[in-house]
Amino acid sequence: MAHALVWFRRDLRLADNPALLAALDAGLAPVPVYIHAPEEESPWEPGAASRVWLDRSLRALDADLRARGSRLILRRGDSLAELERLVAETGAVSVYWNRLYEPACIARDRRVERALRALGLGAESHNAALLIEPWAVKTGQGEPYRVFTPFWRKARQTLVDVRPADAPVRLPAPPEGLASLEADGLGLRPPPGQPRWDRGFWSFWTPGEAGAQDLLEAFLDGAVHGYREQRNLPDRVGTSRLSPHLHFGEISPRQVVARLRGGEWPAELRQDVEHFLGELGWREFGHHLLFHFPHMAQENLDPRFRRFAWAEPDPALLAAWRRGRTGVPLVDAGMRELWATGWMHNRVRMVTASFLTKNLRYHWRHGAEWFWNTLVDADLANNSQGWQWSAGTGADAAPYFRIFSPPAQARKFDPRGAYIRRWLPELAGLPDEALAAPWEHAELCRRLAPDYPLRPIVDLKASREAALAAYSGAGAAASRR
Structure with missing residues (x-):
């Protein structure tokens, strides 16, 4: 039976995998391959949280393949060069893969497809995502x-x-002697000797x-x-x-x-x-x-914001937002949940994004880049879309005058303070009525929460009014489409 390479990327499953099933339907023996080439996704190489998830996901896929008689071949380097090398090593007649939709990946895959076909090989892509x-x-x-x-x-x-199609029950083994890196050789985990900052993730997730x-x-x-x-x-x-x-x-x-x-x-x-x-x-x-709109990951989709007066970030305030030390409990709880688990509740994502882009009035890219590095679900399309929605700069964005009030959001969606207390244990002793806006209960906070900031890093009311003035001045008050 002739071989075909099945080039895995972000389709790390066996059920309902069109590329794998197409190779089998063609009567070919699939050789499952993963090639680690993060630089080919520049400027949006996978962030740190994505890398540690990928490490575990690849190991899980390999185990699933081995249970069916196959295994995952791991390589690192230029994708086209490695595919050509694998074709030579296996005698494969075709390469199958499932499509990715980020601009850099589209450009790379088109080059690969042209090169493979120029060599007389079959090259097929499918929609799995x-x-x-x-x-x-x-x-x-x-x-x-x-x-x-x-x-x-x-x-x-x-x-x-x-x-959706079921997973194959059995798969043929790849050719004997075919070299593969060990998963550790991809460098996805924190290096030895460095803190395992992801250790807490895995009580929440099973990649x-x-x-x-x-x-x-x-x-x-x-x-x-x-x-x-x-x-x-x-x-x-x-x-x-x-x-x-x-x-x-x-x-x-x-x-x-x-x-x-x-x-x-x-x-x-x-x-x-x-x-x-x-x-x-x-x-x-x-x-x-x-x-x-492939520029969406870098530029405002709404052209009216091309010259918007974003504030110059203060490194100390930006660091306070990242660390969950803004003095605004719902914002801080969300940022601490993100750091501890690699994920943040969607309602809180909107609140933290609104605080950064409207109360601090920092460009949404500062938030998108931090989320990109810390979210296990960091996805270029959805991360960019979500941040532009919150900032009011996107194709179908929140109106410019929608500026979330973190205290109001906390009172409505976390009325007993369970979420805030979970992620901000220094506030656990405060009564429910003080949790949403502890600065309004300063003496109580000094006694019961001395380790939490006494006031927010920015005045919520004044910053909201300043943001409204800036957005209005940028023409955002005009009728939207």
């Missing part, structure tokens, strides 16, 4: 969508028959296909019930938490949709299910935007 290809949905005028609601209304019409499936089942059994309301409450598991598994392709959105649609949901839960499907749609929309 999205429900809808980014170019497949257009307005009536043939243009990309810039507003989510009409995009999703049209896109979801294509989700008529979603049937790999099995971990993704377990989390999906737990969501369907639990948090999907009441999802529409509970997704906003950071003190509980009210969301799916599937985002890192989706990013690394340990589960496909097709699998998630199939399980949601396959359930016999009572009438009172259908709105919850539809709301969650809409969240998957928001992920699709981010990739749609990045494909059509």
